[in-house]
Amino acid sequence: MDSRLDRTRSKLADFLRRRRESLSPLDVGLPVGKRRRTPGLRREEVAALAGVGITWYTWLEQGRAITVSAAFLDNVSRVLKLDEIERRHLFLLAHQRPPAVAGQAWCELPPLVRLLLDDLTRRPSYVLNLRWDVIGWNAAAEQLFGFEPRDPGERNMLWMLFADDRLNSRIVEWAVQAPQVLASFRRDFARAPEDESMVALVGALEEVSPSFKVLWNQHDVHGRCEGRRSFMIEGRGAVVFDHSSFIVDEETHLRLVFYAEAESEQPLPMRGESAEASRV
Missing domain, CATH: 1.10.260.40 (lambda repressor-like DNA-binding domains)
Structure with missing residues (x-):
């Protein structure tokens, strides 16, 4: 033995x-x-x-x-x-392994994670909880996604991607991206399938987005959402970003999503800054 x-x-x-x-x-x-x-x-x-x-x-x-x-x-x-x-x-x-941790849909943004976002000044980055609520972001992410003007109840990445044309109309090849996004969310939904806020989000999206309802009923499940995504940016046209996500707090299921411009490998210019100045 x-x-x-x-x-x-x-x-x-x-x-x-x-x-x-x-x-x-x-x-x-x-x-x-x-x-x-x-x-x-x-x-x-x-x-x-x-x-x-x-x-x-x-x-x-x-x-x-x-x-x-x-x-x-x-x-x-x-x-x-x-x-x-x-x-x-x-x-x-x-x-010989720890127990499964029950999903937790809501939590506060830890101060240290807030500092991490602030340090990532030139790359669009934001933090999601298990429900995909955006609970923190940096200035570059604000410029790309426009979180601040939104109603706090709709400051949810899944809602923004499926129910708000202010974002999804700017994503190139949205029809290709949408199934991947939703299949990634289903993995998180499975961690807290009885959470009332998670269930309510899915129900609301089924009501307002026919494409969400169709894709949700296909029951596809993927790993974390990462790869390349293109956005139409005013004055620049289609801009390609590599994106990935990183666990910053496993216990509360907080995930940092990080975007980096792919083709030019130059950061997105800050609001009011010229493209020429950004290369200095």
Whole structure:
């Protein structure tokens, strides 16, 4: 038997036993009784409260070579009153990987990420949450996308791309880009399919955008949205950008989207700055 797995199962057994013994029956709503000879909860009590088999729980706590589901571990975590750090530790011991993180649609822009955007002065960059709300952007992104004049409730990249001609009419080959964009969003939607704000966004877009409704019902799923995208820019015509996204906060699902002009490899001129000056 693998000695590393042996050590892991031994640690798992010790962790579960210590957590079980640290709880009193009163902590989980059980009577104390008079015949308790050992501290904490009994194994059969943990199993019953978690809705799992006593034999299977006993084998898990003994460090036997068994496989249990994520739901099994979540139920045990609940009964043993594990916090998020302890729950993660349990999953790492039992599954050798952390638990899946539930999707979080809304969050505030961390100050350090705000500083990062401000430092990217010459490349259009913005930050999305899981719902694709644009919660932060720099001056170059404002020039390209025009976030500021929009109603805050419509400052959502999916809404801007499918329901607002101010943006989608400027994207070259929009019919090619749209399916890729939506297939990328579906990956994020799958992380929080019961989030009311996510569901409401999809429902609203189905009402106002026939193309969104058709593409959404095709159920295509892609990885992160990246590649090349061309915008019609006044006074310049079609300008090609390479774009990609980078996770800046995995726990809250914040993603930085970064655009860099591709052909000339020159930054987009700042408002009021001439093309000649931008080359200096």
